[in-house]
Amino acid sequence: MGVDVMRPVYNFEPQYKVTMLTKQDWTKATCTPAIKGLACYKDWSKVRDGTGASVCGPSVGRRLSFSLGRYATVFQAEIYVILACAHEVQSRSRTERYVGICSDSLAALKALKAIKTTSPLVYQCQRALNDIAIWQVVGLF
Numbered sequence: 001m002g003v004d005v006m007r008p009v010y011n012f013e014p015q016y017k018v019t020m021l022t023k024q025d026w027t028k029a030t031c032t033p034a035i036k037g038l039a040c041y042k043d044w045s046k047v048r049d050g051t052g053a054s055v056c057g058p059s060v061g062r063r064l065s066f067s068l069g070r071y072a073t074v075f076q077a078e079i080y081v082i083l084a085c086a087h088e089v090q091s092r093s094r095t096e097r098y099v100g101i102c103s104d105s106l107a108a109l110k111a112l113k114a115i116k117t118t119s120p121l122v123y124q125c126q127r128a129l130n131d132i133a134i135w136q137v138v139g140l141f
Contacts, residue, residue: 004076004119011115011126015133018113018140020106053081055088064088078108079121082140086128089136099136109140 051072054065064084068077085101103109111122112129132138 004073004121006118006120006123008116008118009123011117011123011130014113014126014130016112016129016138016140018109020109020113021141051077053077053084055081055084075105075107075111076121078103078105079111079119079125082108082112083121083125083128086125086132089132090128097136099132099138101138101140103140112140 050070051068051074052065053068054063056063066084068080072080082101082103089099111117111119112126114122117123117126129138129140
């Protein structure tokens with residue numbers, strides 16, 4: 001990962017929706033979001049040799065795993081894997097009406113919901129989410 005700082009850019013009208021749920025919300029069956037269409041779940045791990053991330057889900061049909069190298073931060077891994085979900089949606093030939101991306105990172109969700117960003121990686125992810133939100137209803141949970 002390179003330097004993750006740039007001049008501020010603004011995302012005034014995101015086309016996707018970010019819903020921040022608490023751990024208690026996820027454990028209660030009545031509060032868990034009902035995700036229609038394509039659902040992506042992300043995961044990452046930080047080990048001595050570096051950081052890795054993966055994207056999976058019942059409707060993705062495969063598991064994508066990749067290495068982010070030794071110097072990627074946990075926050076960068078969280079954002080990058082959401083970006084990978086967005087790219088997976090873009091690459092699919094069939095078009096679902098609804099796309100749900102589940103994350104356990106409050107920091108990543110807040111960064112993607114923010115109007116102002118100074119992170120090129122967050123900005124790239126916001127753009128990718130806006131791009132897929134042109135054709136689908138996109139929600140991050």
